[in-house]
Amino acid sequence: MKPWILAGIAIAAFGTASAAFAQDVIAQRRDGLRAMGRHMEAIKAVSDARGDTRPLVARVEEMITFYRGLPALFPAGSGTGDTRALPAIWSDRAGFERANANMVTQLEALRTAAASGDNAALTAAFNQTGATCGACHRPYRGPAR
Numbered sequence: 690m691k692p693w694i695l696a697g698i699a700i701a702a703f704g705t706a707s708a709a710f711a712q713d714v715i716a717q718r719r720d721g722l723r724a725m726g727r728h729m730e731a732i733k734a735v736s737d738a739r740g741d742t743r744p745l746v747a748r749v750e751e752m753i754t755f756y757r758g759l760p761a762l763f764p765a766g767s768g769t770g771d772t773r774a775l776p777a778i779w780s781d782r783a784g785f786e787r788a789n790a791n792m793v794t795q796l797e798a799l800r801t802a803a804a805s806g807d808n809a810a811l812t813a814a815f816n817q818t819g820a821t822c823g824a825c826h827r828p829y830r831g832p833a834r
């Protein structure tokens with residue numbers, strides 16, 4: 690076989706592999722984000738019930754760990770397929786990373802509130818946290834397609 694044919698096959702195989710990789714990372718980030726939604730529901734339940742906020746600290750720490758790693762779950766090339774990620778994530782990467790850094794900062798405040806045992810403080814920080822999720826979703830997440 691001529692070398693250029695081999696090169697063509699290699700490039701085609703690489704293209705398929707990277708498309709498969711992009712779908713894996715999309716599934717991984719979507720699973721992770723759904724878990725974040727469940728954490729928020731659990732925190733809201735404690736807020737509504739005026740329950741003990743301190744056991745929520747471990748949950749919030751898991752969220753902090755997830756969001757620290759979130760930008761890496763949006764590599765170049767993962768904007769198409771089964772995803773609602775908008776192209777702005779890559780065309781305005783600095784803005785996307787800033788929205789994510791705000792999320793981590795806000796979750797640190799939520800952790801402090803949870804550790805305090807003060808339900809009013811938890812509720813205020815929880816509401817602020819929901820707003821911070823929305824501040825990334827509005828510019829960077831599109832409608833379901």
Ligand code: HEC
Nearest residue numbers: 719722723725726729772773774788789792822825829830
């Ligand atoms: C820095 C940006 C950013 C932040 C902060 C953020 N999200 Fe998202 N979220 C996204 C993007 C982008 C998607 C679409 C992902 C995809 O479809 O590939 C998404 C999707 C989701 C989904 C849908 C997952 C699915 O496909 O089923 C849930 C649930 C979700 N986010 C919850 C949250 C919650 C709760 C918070 C706050 C605690 C939050 N997100 C904060 C960017 C963000």
